[in-house]
Amino acid sequence: MLEGAVGAAVLALTALGLSLVFGVMRVVNVAHGEFFMLGAVIAWFVATSIGGHPAVGFVAALALAPVIAGLVAVLVDRLILKPVKYDPEATIVGTIGVLYILQQTALMTYGPEARPVEPPFSHRIALPWFEWGENGLAMFYPWGLSTNSYKLFVIGAAIAILLAFWLIMTRSKAGLIMRATQLDRETALAFGIPVSRVYSIVFGLGAGLAALAAVLIVPIQQAHYLMGHDPLLLSFIVVIIGGLGSVRGTVVAAVLIGMSDGIISVFLSPTLAKIIATLLVALVLVFRPQGLFGKKPA
Amino acid sequence: MTRKLMTNRRTVLKGAAAGGLLAAAPLAARFASAQSSAPIKIGFQQHSTGIGAAYGRWYGRTTEAAVKMINDAGGINGRPVEIVAEDDGTDPKRGAEVLEKFANQSGCDVAFGTLFSHVVIGSAPAAGELKLPYFVVSEGHHVASGMLNRYTLQPGITDVKSQVQAMAPYVSENLGKKVTMIYPDFAFGHDHRDYFTAAIEAQGGEVLEQIAIPPTETSFTKYFPKIPRDTEVIYHVMVGPAVLTFVKELGEFFGPSRPEIFGFIDSLEAVDLASPGLEFLEGTYFWEGNPRYAQEDQTSHDKMFREAVGVDANGASVSDPKDVSTYAHMFGCWETLHIIKAGMEAADYQGPADRAKLIEAVEAMTDMPEGDAHPQGPKRFNGKTHQVFGVQYISKVEDGKLVKVHTTSIEDTLYPDEVDYTTMSF
Numbered sequence: 130m131l132e133g134a135v136g137a138a139v140l141a142l143t144a145l146g147l148s149l150v151f152g153v154m155r156v157v158n159v160a161h162g163e164f165f166m167l168g169a170v171i172a173w174f175v176a177t178s179i180g181g182h183p184a185v186g187f188v189a190a191l192a193l194a195p196v197i198a199g200l201v202a203v204l205v206d207r208l209i210l211k212p213v214k215y216d217p218e219a220t221i222v223g224t225i226g227v228l229y230i231l232q233q234t235a236l237m238t239y240g241p242e243a244r245p246v247e248p249p250f251s252h253r254i255a256l257p258w259f260e261w262g263e264n265g266l267a268m269f270y271p272w273g274l275s276t277n278s279y280k281l282f283v284i285g286a287a288i289a290i291l292l293a294f295w296l297i298m299t300r301s302k303a304g305l306i307m308r309a310t311q312l313d314r315e316t317a318l319a320f321g322i323p324v325s326r327v328y329s330i331v332f333g334l335g336a337g338l339a340a341l342a343a344v345l346i347v348p349i350q351q352a353h354y355l356m357g358h359d360p361l362l363l364s365f366i367v368v369i370i371g372g373l374g375s376v377r378g379t380v381v382a383a384v385l386i387g388m389s390d391g392i393i394s395v396f397l398s399p400t401l402a403k404i405i406a407t408l409l410v411a412l413v414l415v416f417r418p419q420g421l422f423g424k425k426p427a
Numbered sequence: 428m429t430r431k432l433m434t435n436r437r438t439v440l441k442g443a444a445a446g447g448l449l450a451a452a453p454l455a456a457r458f459a460s461a462q463s464s465a466p467i468k469i470g471f472q473q474h475s476t477g478i479g480a481a482y483g484r485w486y487g488r489t490t491e492a493a494v495k496m497i498n499d500a501g502g503i504n505g506r507p508v509e510i511v512a513e514d515d516g517t518d519p520k521r522g523a524e525v526l527e528k529f530a531n532q533s534g535c536d537v538a539f540g541t542l543f544s545h546v547v548i549g550s551a552p553a554a555g556e557l558k559l560p561y562f563v564v565s566e567g568h569h570v571a572s573g574m575l576n577r578y579t580l581q582p583g584i585t586d587v588k589s590q591v592q593a594m595a596p597y598v599s600e601n602l603g604k605k606v607t608m609i610y611p612d613f614a615f616g617h618d619h620r621d622y623f624t625a626a627i628e629a630q631g632g633e634v635l636e637q638i639a640i641p642p643t644e645t646s647f648t649k650y651f652p653k654i655p656r657d658t659e660v661i662y663h664v665m666v667g668p669a670v671l672t673f674v675k676e677l678g679e680f681f682g683p684s685r686p687e688i689f690g691f692i693d694s695l696e697a698v699d700l701a702s703p704g705l706e707f708l709e710g711t712y713f714w715e716g717n718p719r720y721a722q723e724d725q726t727s728h729d730k731m732f733r734e735a736v737g738v739d740a741n742g743a744s745v746s747d748p749k750d751v752s753t754y755a756h757m758f759g760c761w762e763t764l765h766i767i768k769a770g771m772e773a774a775d776y777q778g779p780a781d782r783a784k785l786i787e788a789v790e791a792m793t794d795m796p797e798g799d800a801h802p803q804g805p806k807r808f809n810g811k812t813h814q815v816f817g818v819q820y821i822s823k824v825e826d827g828k829l830v831k832v833h834t835t836s837i838e839d840t841l842y843p844d845e846v847d848y849t850t851m852s853f
């Protein structure tokens with residue numbers, strides 16, 4: 130259950146980045162998973178070069194990794210996406226190229242090993258279980274029924290980030306501009322919105338969200354140059370189910386997929402969980418092609 | 428979104444550069460007595476990238492050290508040895524391509540070095556077609572099971588079937604009879620599943636649950652609730668980049684009330700036992716192909732081997748104590764190269780035309796005494812099944828170090844032949 134929640138939290142952040150980029154820019158970012166990987170790898174570099182208490186390195190990574198990944202993404206936007214004029218097909222090919230460039234760069238600099246980042250804090254929290262024993266109702270701590278304080282923190286942090294993101298999108302001027310660009314690019318341009326700069330920022334923000342998710346997860350898993358694969362696939366599943374470009378849909382779908390993955394894995398089998406997620410995508414595509422919360426194309 | 432590994436050109440260049448250095452060294456005088464002083468080329472199929480990267484790195488270092496030792500002693504048949512290293516990306520398809528390159532482009536005499544069983548199984552048919560002797564260092568039972576061909580041999584490392592068979596009596600007598608197995612879901616893990624289940628049943632024990640985990644999995648806690656409550660012993664073996672996460676999550680899952688745990692050191696190869704989160708391993712048991720920590724009764728051969736490869740008494744690199752070796756496996760490269768040398772000398776190997784003679788010479792080998800060429804221990808080669816047998820070690824974690832508590836005999840590891848490759852034509 131908690132495993133699922135951790136998965137859902139990280140997935141929501143990653144998929145949100147993908148969904149945002151698609152919603153505003155109409156760009157299917159195939160390299161999204163690599164920005165996730167980039168976040169994890171940068172987190173490792175930052176955490177190991179700073180040293181001292183693991184928390185110091187972790188906080189530094191939390192601040193630096195999304196920014197660096199975001200800057201790389203802005204560069205990608207300027208150098209690759211803009212010259213092809215955000216043509217849907219060309220951007221897909223372009224981002225596939227970016228995927229390989231990032232992956233192989235990580236391989237060449239970071240190496241093929243998986244490396245752990247130490248969590249800032251980690252305590253095993255055992256949950257008690259009650260059972261009628263010889264002495265009546267007895268409380269004991271069986272194996273397996275436990276969680277970890279860091280995992281709880283990941284869930285909390287993800288919820289906080291999601292809330293902050295929602296506030297920015299709905300309450301701030303930057304959010305207003307982004308939503309305006311999403312609604313109608315031409316009109317936004319006519320109203321003096323620097324669309325090209327908005328695109329760069331959105332692409333950077335999307336990558337930054339993926340990187341942020343990666344920094345949160347890297348003390349639980351490990352940084353590895355091939356780690357971008359699974360999050361990309363799951364993000365696509367989530368975005369398709371939730372509806373491309375819909376923030377609410379993305380979050381709901383991430384929770385749905387993440388939690389069901391956790392629960393089905395624990396009680397049945399992890400393979401079955403993957404099958405069900407894929408089946409869900411097929412069903413959504415058949416019966417509601419625009420996604421659960423997507424708007425019907427005009 | 429298929430995951431594709433591109434050829435790592437750096438590795439190729441490195442291999443070429445290393446080869447060039449070897450060729451350029453002032454060895455001309457020393458090798459002058461041979462009929463041909465051209466180097467003997469050994470194609471090294473290396474897991475430089477992909478899920479086997481940590482093994483690839485250390486297999487590379489061991490190979491370099493073994494070749495240096497062989498060349499310093501005059502090479503093979505008076506000719507220097509040259510290693511042609513190619514990255515296979517730990518990918519079966521790429522593995523077969525690499526073998527083809529060895530045979531057709533680089534002009535290698537033999538190929539060697541592969542660890543991951545799916546790469547061996549994917550590459551061996553190519554070796555058979557190319558008629559290229561293929562010396563694997565893989566542990567898989569696929570060689571001795573008869574599924575491969577006469578050109579594929581495993582003379583330097585024992586196979587999973589013999590290893591688990593030798594472990595079962597110790598597990599059932601000292602740890603418990605009700606076992607739950609956790610293993611990676613591919614050929615190597617299936618060998619563990621099939622042969623350990625049979626072996627523990629022969630000891631009067633039983634396997635309660637078999638939990639298969641895909642080798643590319645990154646989070647494991649969700650698999651653990653399937654462990655039955657009456658489990659006495661957890662038997663774990665895991666590979667891939669996420670092994671540390673696997674063992675950590677296992678510890679977190681059990682907390683202070685764990686059952687006995689018996690693992691194959693594969694679950695922690697190239698991982699520092701002092702990593703945070705691994706404290707719970709204290710008092711658990713591991714199979715080791717070769718003890719990672721220098722033991723009290725360390726042989727002079729092990730000492731020599733450690734020094735040559737650059738490994739300290741804790742099994743880590745002498746230059747970086749955090750860079751832990753794959754000590755339980757990499758001796759296989761060292762021993763295999765010495766067997767290639769012995770085989771080529773027995774067959775008076777001159778060039779690719781003598782490949783069949785080389786295989787026959789290796790097939791004729793039997794007992795190999797412990798020594799500088801075999802630092803892990805004495806070996807017994809079975810020419811019919813192309814598989815070597817040797818002693819196995821069981822270690823217990825004490826004060827954060829692996830201490831050897833049991834050594835099996837070679838007899839413990841033997842089983843009836845399942846194939847006779849010598850009856851197959853070349």
